[in-house]
Amino acid sequence: MVVNARARRGHAMFRNACDALSGLPCPLDARAVENPADLEPTVRELLAGKPDLLILGGGDGTISGLVDLLVGHDVVLGVLPLGTANSFARSLGIPLTIEGAADVILNGRSRRIDLGMIDKDYYANCAAMGISPKIAETVPHGLKRVAGRLGYLGWAAYQFLRFRPFTLIVEQNGRYERLRVVEVRISNGPYHGGTEVVESAAVDSGEIVVQAVCGHVKRRLIVNWAASVLHSDYRKEEVREFRGREIRLDTIPPLPISIDGEVLAHTPVTARIAPGIIEVMAPV
Helix, strand or coil: CEEECCCCCHHHHHHHHHHHCCCCCCCCCCEEECCHHHHHHHHHHHHHCCCCEEEEEECHHHHHHHHHHHCCCCCEEEEEECCCCCHHHHHHCCCCCHHHHHHHHHHCEEEEEEEEEECCEEECCEEEECHHHHHHHHCCCCHHHHHHHHHHHHHHHHHHCCCCCEEEEEEECCEEEEEEEEEEEEECCCEECCEECCCCCCCCCCCEEEEEEECCCCHHHHHHHHHHHCCCHHHHCCEEEEEECEEEEEEECCCEEEECCEEEEECCEEEEEEEEEEEEEECC
16 A cells, blocks of 8 residues: 555545555555655555555545556556545545545455546546646645645635636547637546536546537636536536547647646647556445
């Protein structure tokens, strides 16, 4: 087990996780990693021992940043959701408590799922263009850890005042389409920012879903998010979706892309799906 001790609640919950997983049928090699730069070397070290199960504890960024390393290994992923939004865990139906997530690891079932790809980079849940990368690039260090989701939403509101709509160019099967949009979600699962916004996406559908919230004014984004939080059908208004194995995306102007909360790419990019590429413990 590798826990990102700098993820929100990560350090405080490490001991609780060890206790909750005491029922595993084999010894637990548990590591609390303080420095994010040490996460990847730690996971590589543990994978070299060819474990049956690798448990990752942290937020969506932690899971997505490390999931590449599991590809090609005969290992099952266990998820301890310790972040702010925990969208990947929500998409899998994993409880957001230590005890609930540990119970899934102990008593759940192995489920083969897809991963999304931006160019050659695998990711777990959702990539985005628009305000999300702007927030991820500028959010003060430690804000999520100290103030939680409320603090994060406050910073998002500040960045929204500086945000502008942009042009999206979609290329699929040799056809091009140009749209004026306020946000683009490239989804392998239905949750983004802890809210169900792309209900047509699933972790085992074999397709990537690109959802564009269309509009020339940024209040369209407020309306869409509010309708999503309230589970109103109005969230489908002024929304276009494209789905398939591979979709080419460009923007005017060129924009950064956040991948599960971390800015890791810039347009233009190719969004792909890697069907059934890893196994994860999920609820029965």
